[in-house]
Amino acid sequence: MSSVSAYYNGKTVLITGATGFMGKVLVEKLLRSSPEVKAVYILVRPKAGQSMQERVANMLKCKVFDRVREDCPNFHEKIKPINAELTQPKLAISAEDEEELLTRVNVVFHCAATVRFDEPLKHALQLNVMGTQRLLELARQMQNLEAFIHISTAYANCVRKCIEEIIYPPPAEPQKLFDLVEWLDESIIQDITPKLLGEWPNTYTYTKALSEYLIQQEKGNLNIAIIRPSIVGASWHEPFPGWIDNFNGTSGIFIAAGKGILRTVIANNEAVADMIPVDVAINLTLAAGWYTAVHRPKNLLVYNCTTGGINPFFWGEMGQYVMSTFKRNPLEQAFRTPNAHMTSSYLINQYWITVSHKAPAILYDLYMRLTGRKPRMMKIINRLHKSMTLLQYFSTQSWNWSSDNMNMLMSHLNTEDRKLYNFDVRQLHWSEYIESYCIGAKKYLLNEDMAGIPAAKQHLRKLRNIRYAFNTTLLVIIWRIFIARSQMARNIWYFVVSLCYKFLSYFRASSTLRH
Numbered sequence: 016m017s018s019v020s021a022y023y024n025g026k027t028v029l030i031t032g033a034t035g036f037m038g039k040v041l042v043e044k045l046l047r048s049s050p051e052v053k054a055v056y057i058l059v060r061p062k063a064g065q066s067m068q069e070r071v072a073n074m075l076k077c078k079v080f081d082r083v084r085e086d087c088p089n090f091h092e093k094i095k096p097i098n099a100e101l102t103q104p105k106l107a108i109s110a111e112d113e114e115e116l117l118t119r120v121n122v123v124f125h126c127a128a129t130v131r132f133d134e135p136l137k138h139a140l141q142l143n144v145m146g147t148q149r150l151l152e153l154a155r156q157m158q159n160l161e162a163f164i165h166i167s168t169a170y171a172n173c174v175r176k177c178i179e180e181i182i183y184p185p186p187a188e189p190q191k192l193f194d195l196v197e198w199l200d201e202s203i204i205q206d207i208t209p210k211l212l213g214e215w216p217n218t219y220t221y222t223k224a225l226s227e228y229l230i231q232q233e234k235g236n237l238n239i240a241i242i243r244p245s246i247v248g249a250s251w252h253e254p255f256p257g258w259i260d261n262f263n264g265t266s267g268i269f270i271a272a273g274k275g276i277l278r279t280v281i282a283n284n285e286a287v288a289d290m291i292p293v294d295v296a297i298n299l300t301l302a303a304g305w306y307t308a309v310h311r312p313k314n315l316l317v318y319n320c321t322t323g324g325i326n327p328f329f330w331g332e333m334g335q336y337v338m339s340t341f342k343r344n345p346l347e348q349a350f351r352t353p354n355a356h357m358t359s360s361y362l363i364n365q366y367w368i369t370v371s372h373k374a375p376a377i378l379y380d381l382y383m384r385l386t387g388r389k390p391r392m393m394k395i396i397n398r399l400h401k402s403m404t405l406l407q408y409f410s411t412q413s414w415n416w417s418s419d420n421m422n423m424l425m426s427h428l429n430t431e432d433r434k435l436y437n438f439d440v441r442q443l444h445w446s447e448y449i450e451s452y453c454i455g456a457k458k459y460l461l462n463e464d465m466a467g468i469p470a471a472k473q474h475l476r477k478l479r480n481i482r483y484a485f486n487t488t489l490l491v492i493i494w495r496i497f498i499a500r501s502q503m504a505r506n507i508w509y510f511v512v513s514l515c516y517k518f519l520s521y522f523r524a525s526s527t528l529r530h
Contacts, residue, residue, distance in 0.1 A: 017048070017431045019305040024051035026161075027119045031101070031150065032127030033057035034074050036261050037166065037247060040297045041124060043254055046090050047083040048301075048435060056116060058099035058106070058127070071096045078459065082254045101127055101146030102138075106153065117156050122304050123163045125150055130263060132217040132405040136208045137196045143222035144189055148229055155235050161308035163237050164300055165230055169245040169289065169321050169416055170409065171223040174214040177415045180317040182241075185228035186213060186221055216408040231315060240307045244296040244320040245416075246409070249452040251292035251443065257455020258293075265290065268406070270456055271399050273341035275351030275478070276392075279367035280403065282357040282410035284331030287323040289414065291440070292448065296320050298436040299421065306424055318424065319416040320438070328445045330357060330410055336449035344454055345471040347463050350392075351375070352478050359411060372396050 023045060032038040034057075045052060059067045075091050083090050097116070100107040108116070129142045147165065154163050172183050192211075196204055208218070215221040227241060249259035249266070259266050271277035299320050307316070322328065334357045341353040358364050373396065380390030425439060433439070457463045 017435050018309075018429060019302055019432050019436055020049045022305045022309060023049035023122075023301070025053055026121040027054045027056070027159075028052060029056045029058070029116060029120045029123045031058045031123075031125050032166075034059060034070055035126060035130075036259075036263075037244075037293060037296065038126045039074065039077060039079050039260065040250065040254075040258075040293050041126060041300065042094070043079050043083055044294070044297050044301065046093060047086060047254070050087055052093060054095050054119070055093050056095045056097055056120065058101070058108075059096050060098070060100045067096055067098045077260070079254055079258060079260070101149065102141040104149070106146075106149050108153075113153070116153065118158055120157050121159055121161050122308060123150070123154055123157075123160065124300065124304065125163070125165045128166070128219075128223070130219060132219050133401075134218050135201070135205065136211065136218050136221075137201065137204050139218040139222045140192060140196055140225075143219075144225045144229060145193060147226045148189075148233065151230065151233050151237070154237060161238065162304050163234075163239045164304050164307065165226070165239065165241045166300065167227055167241050167243045168220065168223045169243040169319055169414075170220045171227055171243065173216065173220050173408075173414065175414075177417075178319065179417050180243075180319050180420045182227050182231045182315070182317065183224070185225050186215055187211065187225070189225050189229045192225070217405065227317075234315060238307045238311055239315050240303045240312075241315065241317045242296065242300050242303060242320055243317060243416075244291050245289035245322065246291065247293050247296055248290045248448075249292065249455045250294040251448060251451075252437075253294040255455075257451040257453075257458070259452070259455050259459055262460065264406070266452075266456055266460065267399075267402060269337055269453055270346070270460065272337055272355040273346045273349070273353050273453065273457075275349045275353050276372075276395060277355050277399060277403075278351075278371035279364050280334070280355055280357045280410070281359065281361070281364045281407050282330040282334070283359045283412065284329060284334075284357055286330050286411060287327050287413040288330045288333045288410070289321050289323040289416075290328065290333075291320055291322055292443070295438045295440060295443075299424070299438040302424055302428060302432065302436045302438065306427060310427070316420050318420045319418050320421065321416040321418065322440045322443065323413065324416055324418055326440045326443055326445075332445065333449060336446050337453060340450045340453040342475075344450075344457065344465075344468055345475050346457055346461065347467055347471050347474070349471070349475060349478065350379075352475050352482070368400070372400070 028045065030038060030042060033042050042055060042057070045055060057071070059070055061067055062070060065073070071094070075094070080090070097108060097112045105113075125147065127142070127146065129139055154160055169178070172178050175183070212218070212221050215224070230239060230241065246264055248264075249257045262270065268277060268280070299318060303316070303318055334355060338353055338355060345353070356367065376392040376396045379392040383390045383392075421438070425433065428436065458465070
């Protein structure tokens with residue numbers, strides 16, 4: 016029997032960020048592996064013109080719930096949405112809902128956060144740090160709370176090269192920052208943000224470091240654990256291999272490379288690409304929830320949910336696997352044949368951006384204008400460059416994370432739990448995973464059918480022929496303008512051509528003799 020599944024059966028769980036990528040996978044896994052879970056409360060706010068009810072309805076239609084829908088058609092009855100706003104005092108929860116949560120909740124999973132790297136500091140602080148503080152305040156009043164699990168990031172302390180499973184001193188005193196952003200004008204906060212961030216690369220990692228420290232300071236008597244996943248990617252096995260639902264992080268870059276839009280990436284080929292499949296992070300989270308509640312460790316435990324120290328994978332390898340997958344399983348209506356290169360040189364990258372990104376985008380947009388359509392390629396390229404700039408910090412260097420607590424937790428799981436809540440990344444085959452990830456992006460993000468692959472391959476052949484024709488035309492033009500007018504250039508040209516001819520004749524003769 017699974018001890019972890021048995022623990023959650025009969026329990027009432029509260030999840031924040033349930034409509035997000037990790038949140039959805041957490042809700043699904045919990046409902047599928049512990050079908051007798053009493054209730055799953057989810058904090059949801061109205062967003063982008065959608066009410067709380069509409070957002071929950073859309074979430075439940077998501078393909079991620081197909082397996083649990085098959086096993087338990089009435090699974091949605093277990094989900095109890097609560098109208099809440101993390102940036103508001105007391106989370107803007109009604110008195111009636113608050114009373115319900117305080118008397119019933121046994122486990123809290125705090126997944127809600129803004130994951131945008133370029134989020135304005137004030138909003139990132141309000142959601143990631145002050146939101147966590149308000150949830151802690153609520154949790155401390157819960158009468159039957161057994162565990163509080165906070166999702167952080169492995170990059171919260173990215174200013175250090177070796178990262179232990181401990182809480183480090185914060186980049187600033189959280190309360191002083193709260194007071195500062197409370198009375199300062201938005202434009203002034205924006206101006207001083209680089210100074211406040213210091214060595215931290217963005218507001219996301221900065222506020223996550225502050226959240227960890229704040230939890231340690233204000234946890235009171237709560238049993239708390241912090242999970243630090245690295246770059247969260249598509250699922251490995253559950254609920255489906257390669258499942259992904261957003262273009263954030265590596266997903267958008269994979270698709271841009273597969274479409275032939277992205278041709279150059281600043282990355283260190285030898286640097287570790289510390290990626291963690293979403294289902295691995297969720298399995299560890301649920302196992303940590305069980306361990307925290309049942310074993311009640313004396314100290315707050317931090318789990319570095321990473322792969323680099325256990326099963327390292329490098330950016331150079333990733334580039335090769337992504338390109339080879341999209342050549343075998345091309346995306347529909349590609350802009351060009353997939354052919355992205357990684358370089359750690361800023362100058363080389365800038366050259367290829369000009370030649371392979373901006374020049375083709377300008378020509379394509381000109382063609383769109385001439386045919387009476389709206390130009391869009393330059394806009395896509397600019398957005399892509401912005402994403403690449405934000406990711407550059409992580410693709411050009413490596414970190415060393417310790418994983419003692421992750422190993423300790425694995426040792427406490429029985430055989431059934433190790434199968435059901437597998438977070439043993441030693442079993443991960445990167446080439447298979449990246450292929451599954453790319454195919455998942457094609458199926459779940461772009462809604463492309465695998466039956467369309469022959470047509471997509473035909474389209475790539477057409478693009479190749481266009482490229483050959485263009486290169487030949489360019490060569491003829493160069494010949495006419497430069498070579499044909501100079502006797503010396505003609506002599507060099509004839510020498511190179513005769514040399515190539517001699518090589519071809521030699522190989523042909525060798526081949527004939529062998530046969």
